[in-house]
Amino acid sequence: MNSPVKIREIECKTLLNKSAIADYCVNPYVGCQHGCRYCYAAGITFRFRRRREEWGEFLDVKTNAINVLLREVENKRVGKVYLSSLTDPYQPVEKKYELTRRILEVLVEKGFPVIVQTKSNLVARDLDVLKRNRLNEVGVTVVTLNEEVRRVFEPASPSSEERLEAVRLAKDSGLRTYVFFGPILPFLSEADLEVSLTRFRKAGADYVYVDKLNLRPMVWSMVSKVVSKKYPELYDEWRRIFFSESSYYDEVKKKVFEASKKIGLELVFCY
Ligand code: SF4
Numbered sequence: 670m671n672s673p674v675k676i677r678e679i680e681c682k683t684l685l686n687k688s689a690i691a692d693y694c695v696n697p698y699v700g701c702q703h704g705c706r707y708c709y710a711a712g713i714t715f716r717f718r719r720r721r722e723e724w725g726e727f728l729d730v731k732t733n734a735i736n737v738l739l740r741e742v743e744n745k746r747v748g749k750v751y752l753s754s755l756t757d758p759y760q761p762v763e764k765k766y767e768l769t770r771r772i773l774e775v776l777v778e779k780g781f782p783v784i785v786q787t788k789s790n791l792v793a794r795d796l797d798v799l800k801r802n803r804l805n806e807v808g809v810t811v812v813t814l815n816e817e818v819r820r821v822f823e824p825a826s827p828s829s830e831e832r833l834e835a836v837r838l839a840k841d842s843g844l845r846t847y848v849f850f851g852p853i854l855p856f857l858s859e860a861d862l863e864v865s866l867t868r869f870r871k872a873g874a875d876y877v878y879v880d881k882l883n884l885r886p887m888v889w890s891m892v893s894k895v896v897s898k899k900y901p902e903l904y905d906e907w908r909r910i911f912f913s914e915s916s917y918y919d920e921v922k923k924k925v926f927e928a929s930k931k932i933g934l935e936l937v938f939c940y
Contacts, residue, residue, distance in 0.1 A: 674702050674728055676762060681731040684772075685741040685750070691784060692748025695738070695758075695776075697768040699729035702760040703788055703826040706895045707812075707852055710755040712886030724891065725825065728762060735771050742779045750776055751784045757826070759789035773798045777805070786810060786849060788826040790835040800842040807839035808847040808878075813858050814865050821899050822854065822892075833872040840873030848872070850925075851880030851939065855910050856903055859921050863928045870934050879925050880939035881918045884911055 679699070688694035700714060704725020711724040720727050731737075752758040758769040769785075773795055776783050782804035785792055792807060799805045809832035813819050819829055839846045848869040853859055869877050882888070889911065897904045910917045922938060929936050 674726055674762075675722055676728050676730065678732045679729045680733045681737055683741070684731065684734050684737045685745060688751055688754060690754060691751040693745075693750045693781075694752070694754040695750055695772055696753045696755045697731055697734050697758060697766075697772060698753075698756040698760065698762065699731070700727045701725065701756045702728055702762060703757050703823060705788075705823045705826070706891045707822060707854070707882055707888055708891070709883065709885045709888065711891065712888065713755060715887065724887070728760070730762065730766055731768065732766075734768050735775065738772060738775050742775060742781065747780050749782050749784065752786070757787055757789060758785060759787040759791040761789075761791075761825075763789075763791060770795050770798065777801045782806075784808065787835075788823065788832060790827050790831040793835045793838045796839060796842045796844070799839070800844055803843060806845045806847065807836065808849055809833065809836055810849040810851070811865070811869070812850075812852065812854055814861060814868060815857070818854070818857050821895060833868065836869075836872040836874055840875075845875050846873055847876050847878060848874040849878045849880070851878065852882035853880065853918070853921055854882060855907055855917060857900070859924065862924055863932070866925070866928050866932050866934055870932055874934075876935035876937060877929070878937045878939055879922070881921070882911075883940075 684695055685693045701710060708724060763769050773783060777798055782802055784806045786808040788810050811829045811832060812822060814829050816828055836846045896907050909915060
């Protein structure tokens with residue numbers, strides 16, 4: 670991923686869509702400038718949209734999103750909304766377009782509770798809107814506190830510490846907060862397990878989701894390139910974990926469980 674991101678303005682037909690995570694999900698953008706190498710959204714996005722660029726190198730901005738949403742909130746029952754399932758609502762372009770901010774204003778005004786999950790501390794900009802409904806939640810994703818590893822897998826997003834600072838600010842605003850610890854990258858994420866969980870707690874996370882790396886479409890092809898180039902000594906181990914019987918993630922689960930018990934941290938395992 671070396672090319673500049675190609676940004677295009679488009680119009681959408683719907684915005685407030687049904688979701689398996691909450692009642693609805695909202696994706697203000699198509700594609701994601703963060704370009705994480707393990708992204709599950711990549712395979713889904715490429716299935717529906719043909720692009721020549723690589724994941725992280727294109728972004729479509731739904732410029733009519735607010736008008737579409739204003740129409741939809743009048744016709745749909747109130748429910749919980751998750752931002753976002755196939756993009757990051759606070760990627761860099763959000764500074765310019767402020768689509769997420771305006772979407773939140775509409776949803777909060779109409780009484781739709783919101784869960785925002787991001788890899789960016791830009792979410793702190795919108796705490797004034799989010800705190801108008803105490804049912805709103807703010808979560809950040811963290812795969813590791815090791816910045817060298819973080820940069821390899823998440824080349825264009827803010828640091829893990831910047832995200833955790835946003836959690837602190839959200840907590841100070843009276844919002845419920847969480848850290849999504851995942852996907853756990855074998856031998857990389859869990860190297861500093863207890864330190865990470867303690868840091869999440871200190872940041873003010875009310876609870877922590879924990880997830881393994883799932884090999885959704887395109888994930889192995891993207892992630893294996895990174896592992897073979899940057900961590901060749903781990904490549905065979907990764908292959909073994911993902912393509913044969915392996916207890917690796919069960920062992921990680923036990924370790925996370927034990928560490929969190931010591932710290933007094935609430936956990937939700939996604940696997
Ligand atoms: S921030 Fe989320 S949506 Fe964006 S590339 Fe990373 S994993 Fe995918």
